[in-house]
Amino acid sequence: MLSPYVNFAQDELARHYTKYDITLKSEGINNKSNSEVITQSISEKGATWLRLFFKDVNLGAKSTVTITSVLDGATQTLTAETIKDWKNTTAYFNGDKVIVKLTIASGEKSIGLNIFEVGVGEEDPNVKSQCGSADDRVDSADNAIGRIVPIGCTGWIITNGKLVTAGHCLTSRSEIIEFNVPKSNPNRTIVHPGPEDQYPIGNFVSPYINSPSQANDWGVFTASANSQTGKTPIQAQGKSFNVVQSAPSSTIRITGFGTDTGIDNQTQQTHAGPLSSVTNTFVRYRTDTTGGNSGSPIIDAATGNAIGVHAYGGCSSSGGSNSGERATIPAFWNAMGLDGNPPPPPTCTTLDFNDYQITSFSNQDTAGNFSIVSGGAGISMQNNTWKYITLNYTVTSNTVIEFDFSSTSQGEIHGVGFENDNSLTSSRYFRVYGTQNYGVGNFDNYSGSGTKKYTIPVGNFYTGAMNRLVFINDNDTGSGNTSVFSNVKIYEGSCGQSATSESLVAELESVSPILGNEEEGDLAGLKMTPNPAKDVFSLHINPYATGKVGATIYTILGSKKGYLELQPGVNTISTRDLSLGVGVYLVKIISSDGSTNTQKLIIN
Numbered sequence: 001m002l003s004p005y006v007n008f009a010q011d012e013l014a015r016h017y018t019k020y021d022i023t024l025k026s027e028g029i030n031n032k033s034n035s036e037v038i039t040q041s042i043s044e045k046g047a048t049w050l051r052l053f054f055k056d057v058n059l060g061a062k063s064t065v066t067i068t069s070v071l072d073g074a075t076q077t078l079t080a081e082t083i084k085d086w087k088n089t090t091a092y093f094n095g096d097k098v099i100v101k102l103t104i105a106s107g108e109k110s111i112g113l114n115i116f117e118v119g120v121g122e123e124d125p126n127v128k129s130q131c132g133s134a135d136d137r138v139d140s141a142d143n144a145i146g147r148i149v150p151i152g153c154t155g156w157i158i159t160n161g162k163l164v165t166a167g168h169c170l171t172s173r174s175e176i177i178e179f180n181v182p183k184s185n186p187n188r189t190i191v192h193p194g195p196e197d198q199y200p201i202g203n204f205v206s207p208y209i210n211s212p213s214q215a216n217d218w219g220v221f222t223a224s225a226n227s228q229t230g231k232t233p234i235q236a237q238g239k240s241f242n243v244v245q246s247a248p249s250s251t252i253r254i255t256g257f258g259t260d261t262g263i264d265n266q267t268q269q270t271h272a273g274p275l276s277s278v279t280n281t282f283v284r285y286r287t288d289t290t291g292g293n294s295g296s297p298i299i300d301a302a303t304g305n306a307i308g309v310h311a312y313g314g315c316s317s318s319g320g321s322n323s324g325e326r327a328t329i330p331a332f333w334n335a336m337g338l339d340g341n342p343p344p345p346p347t348c349t350t351l352d353f354n355d356y357q358i359t360s361f362s363n364q365d366t367a368g369n370f371s372i373v374s375g376g377a378g379i380s381m382q383n384n385t386w387k388y389i390t391l392n393y394t395v396t397s398n399t400v401i402e403f404d405f406s407s408t409s410q411g412e413i414h415g416v417g418f419e420n421d422n423s424l425t426s427s428r429y430f431r432v433y434g435t436q437n438y439g440v441g442n443f444d445n446y447s448g449s450g451t452k453k454y455t456i457p458v459g460n461f462y463t464g465a466m467n468r469l470v471f472i473n474d475n476d477t478g479s480g481n482t483s484v485f486s487n488v489k490i491y492e493g494s495c496g497q498s499a500t501s502e503s504l505v506a507e508l509e510s511v512s513p514i515l516g517n518e519e520e521g522d523l524a525g526l527k528m529t530p531n532p533a534k535d536v537f538s539l540h541i542n543p544y545a546t547g548k549v550g551a552t553i554y555t556i557l558g559s560k561k562g563y564l565e566l567q568p569g570v571n572t573i574s575t576r577d578l579s580l581g582v583g584v585y586l587v588k589i590i591s592s593d594g595s596t597n598t599q600k601l602i603i604n
Contacts, residue, residue: 014122014189015150018044023056024065024102025112036104041070042118047096048189049121054088057113062105065113067195071095076195078227085202085224091176091195092121092149119150123189133317137288140255140270143239145297146177147257148201149192152266154256154295155221156306158243158336161234163221165295166311166324167208170219174201177223179237181257181267188265199223199233205335207357207390215281215357217311218325219295220335241297241306243338245328249302250275252285254310254322256296266292272301276321280328281355283308284321298324330392334467351488352376356389361470362424363547368473378404378486381473384411388419388468391490395466397459398492405432406451407483411475412436414446414483418458418466427515429472430456433483436474441514451484461513523549523589523597532602539571539589547592553578553601554586561585575603 024038044050052067059065059080066077067090076091104111144157153169155177163177180197184190192198206219225232234240255270273287283298289310297306309332310324327333354376368383381387393399395418407414413436417429429439432454433446440461446452469490473483527540541549549566562578564571566589585601 016120016122018118018120020115020118022115023112024100024115026104026108026110035106038102038104040100040102040115041097042100042115043097044118044120045096047120048123048185049092049094049119049192050096050098051092051119052090052098052100052115053117053119054083054090054113055116057083057088058111059083059113060105060108060111063108063111064103064105066101066103067091067093068099068101069093069095070097070099072194074192074194076227082227086200086227087175089175089200091198092119092178092192093195094192121189123187135260135288135290136273137258137260137269137271139264140268142255142268142270143179143237144241145255145257145268146179146199146233147181147266147268147292148174148177148295150175152257152259152292154293154310156295156297157234157237157240158306158338159240160336160338161222161232161240162336163223163233164243164297164306164309164336165219165221166309167206167217167219168212168311169295170204170206170209170221174204174221176200177233179233183263183267184265186262188260188262190266196226196228197236199226207331211357211359213357214312214323215325215329215355218309218329218332218335220332220337241299242304243327243336244300244303244305244307245326245333246305246307247278248275248283248298248300248307251301252283252287253299253301254285254287254289254293254296255299256289256293256310258290258293260290278326279355280352281326282323283326284314284323286315286321289313289322296324298326331390331467334392348489348491350377351389351490353379353389356391358387358389361386361388361419361468362422364424364472364474368475373484374486378484378488379471380482380484381471382482383473383480384475385473386470388470390467391418391469392465392467393418393469393490395458395463396492397463399459399463400455400457400491401430402453402455402487402489402491404451404453404486405446405483407433407446407448407473407481409481410435410448411473411481411483413438413472413474415439415472416485416488417470417472418462419468419470420464420466422468427513428462429470430454430458430461434474438474439515451486453487523591526589526597526599528587528599528601531599532604533575534604535576536572536574537601539566539573539587541566541568541571543568545591549589549591551587551589553580554588556584556586 064077068075071094146155148155151173155163155165176198178198180193182191202222204221207216251272252275253272257266271288276284296310298308308324308326312323314320315322353372364386368385370381373380412434414433415429415431426439431439431444471485475481545568551564553561580603587601588598590596
């Protein structure tokens, strides 16, 4: 097993922040023919770089703010539009002093801004760390690979202009990606490229943020056009990586901005080493990396194609390997958006649950556990458990799901189905066992003992682009139940083995779905008793409800009589407290999970 590279401090730029309160503002001059210029110098003795943070910004339609490094003359000019992309911050400027110039366009009033904080670069005393007894990395200059700051990770451009990095790099500290990075200073402090090579990071997609795991440690993001050139990274750099899902050759190259000594610290270096192993989720290799290489492309040295993203160190001078995530992870491939929907899982291949993150589904997973069994071939679910795996798959009219099922006792719902979001769609779940009339009941025929194989022609019941596969072991009212779904296969047609499933598809083409009428959710099992009532009545709410449930009572003519917040279980309500006289009322119950139910109440 590999140990994740967790010394994230090594991936951070050495820095601190200093509070300021400097306002640059128009003096109220409104000269239609002349502009007004206000300048201010900012200095922090000994700083290796500076970055400014603004608030109360008003640049009107044509006014600008320009920042210039005294050390190397690098300049950035921001307008009202581009300063939004930069989230009211500036690029990184080398040296310990910058000049800020506010240019107020003629005819514009109330123009100004406040400098409230300055990021100050420090000398970095850390020592380097690398895989193996010697560091075999050499200088590199790949235009498609950049440095993410201030976190100190690596990011790279793909063919459609999006960018890729490791999931753990996409935090609030991933603010800017820099290209054409110069050498560092001899004391290891980094040197920033000019503002024309710095891009503010925009939107990103990564499951790692909410579900940290090695299998989720990938991220896809965008970067705004440069404020100086107007170009996006791919336009300016003229280079990108072709990403493929094919298995790599025997040699893996990693290129990125790892830590080092002296002028090589966090500058672009590369090394190629032997492939150790490869699965549908991970690639492992004996290629030198250090902190800061997180997010680097995993490059097939034979083709130059990227096959995944580097995220973890785990090798030493005596063994082990570094690793990252493959582009074959369906959600990763889908997030990159390279050619629409990714290909389906390999024909007739049994799903290995070890390759997937097991995630709670909707708000239903409330009182149970799960475990992966049979070496990854099955998932065992106890008590009240709803789980899903991320699986991007376009269900066609020929799609079939095959699996083995067993259960120690009967709960409310046992089933499986595809989904395209995290909300309940009962018409997509195939119930194979259970007391609750829920979902598609055409295959509800488990005998209660042993293991039964199911071959279900999903495409006869629904089609469309899906992104998760849901497994259900719903047992709200009891405990001790265990169900196992194993040997799960998803394929088109007959799986290349026999005509059995193909015949089943044809046989059921004209069969109508048998849909249950007992819904799941916070309002499952809702009852109102007694009805008719006199002095009191009770509303019975699902005891496992997790959302906020409320009831509004109306007269039959629609006049509101009162509102009640309901708790899971039995809620006893006094008709006198609500001033409900003899008559007919409507009780509308709404849950925050989206469930609604309206019932008629008679008071005698």
